[in-house]
Amino acid sequence: MPRRRLLAATAAVLLAAAGAGCGDESGGFGADGRLAVVTAFYPLEFLARRIGADAVTVTELTKPGSEPHDVELNPRQVAAISDAGLVVHLAGFQPAVDEAVAQEAADRALDVGSVVPLLSPAADEHEHVPGEPEHAEGAKDPHVWLDPVRFATIADKLAERLGQADPARAAQYTARAATLHGELDKLNAEYAAALRTCARREIVTSHTAFHYLADRYGLTEVGITGISPESEPSPQRLARVAEQARSTGTTTIFFETLVSPKVAETIAREVGARTAVLDPIEGITEAGSDYFTVMRANLSALTAALGCPS
Structure with missing residues (x-):
């Protein structure tokens, strides 16, 4: 190798x-x-x-x-x-x-x-x-x-x-x-309170990186690609994710900062959803940001996407 x-x-x-x-x-x-x-x-x-x-x-x-x-x-x-x-x-x-x-x-x-x-x-x-x-x-x-x-x-x-x-x-x-x-x-505590009562509990992500977050706060992650963000989803996988997104009323398809958003954009067009960033924090891309600022930005993106009460 x-x-x-x-x-x-x-x-x-x-x-x-x-x-x-x-x-x-x-x-x-x-x-x-x-x-x-x-x-x-x-x-x-x-x-x-x-x-x-x-x-x-x-x-x-x-x-x-x-x-x-x-x-x-x-x-x-x-x-x-x-x-x-x-x-x-x-x-x-x-x-x-x-x-x-x-x-x-x-x-x-x-x-x-x-x-x-x-x-x-x-x-x-x-x-x-x-x-x-x-x-x-x-x-x-x-x-x-x-x-x-x-x-x-x-x-x-x-x-x-x-x-x-x-x-x-x-x-x-x-x-x-x-x-x-x-x-x-x-x-x-902030995450638990904000995500306790939301209209939806499914998150569709371009990269299956949010299993721990979903598990902690009672959400369900639907990943388009797998743990490795470079993997390519099969046509069958894309069709299945699109169907899940439709059936759950998903309004947002999440992509991340370090990989191409194209796959997420494809699903979003298919189901009439928008796209937004959910950052797995594998690396920092903005000066002045750190783990806490990105995690709180993620929480804001989640509450908006899931219809959580403010």
Whole structure:
């Protein structure tokens, strides 16, 4: 596979340079005394920066505005993993990251998928499109950060692991995580109240990324494509989603920020609905935005689409 060849070549380059002793003496700390933390993609970077604050330096492996599912790593990024005091990732979401972590930082990594129970893909996600790989047995939905309750638990665990890597600042990490946990509790309460009584409870999305959010707040997600946003829905799938949208009186077809809206627009034209953005927060595209601002923008989009009382 191209990904495996690239990573193998990357590893070879790094091993050839191993004589320089890269990372061996730092103990995971930079020259400025701050803990070096590597995060795989935006939601994990958000947690690390909020909890670590100025006690850590954070390197994110997915460039802002990039789709994280199929990220590849360059030699500098693999070196950052090797040097890190803690690597925060989600096993099964980014294969290149998983392989680099296994090779370079297996004893200094936090797999956030091990912290909270992960959901299996929604039932419709098991549809197999000819010519595409089938889901691995036991595969889980990775989009856990869209549930504020689970995300708060992950924040607590990250604080614990930061404290283990940097005991002198453990109390600071714990205190900042407690503050963040309270903010996530407030966000959860806002969602629960706003979505409690709505005219509709089905959301049609271009990418099946909102299973955790739907599960938490009693909604039903109808995804046009699967967990991977690059997958192409079959004509049968498109017809079935259009029929579901008609039968439930769907007024809005959601698309996301990092992939083409064309499929969502096709369904919207078919059923006479409008389109709107529902952001899976896999990356931030607007300056000044963060996890909380995007989650609240998502809530506004949901309440408008579902006919929820204001």
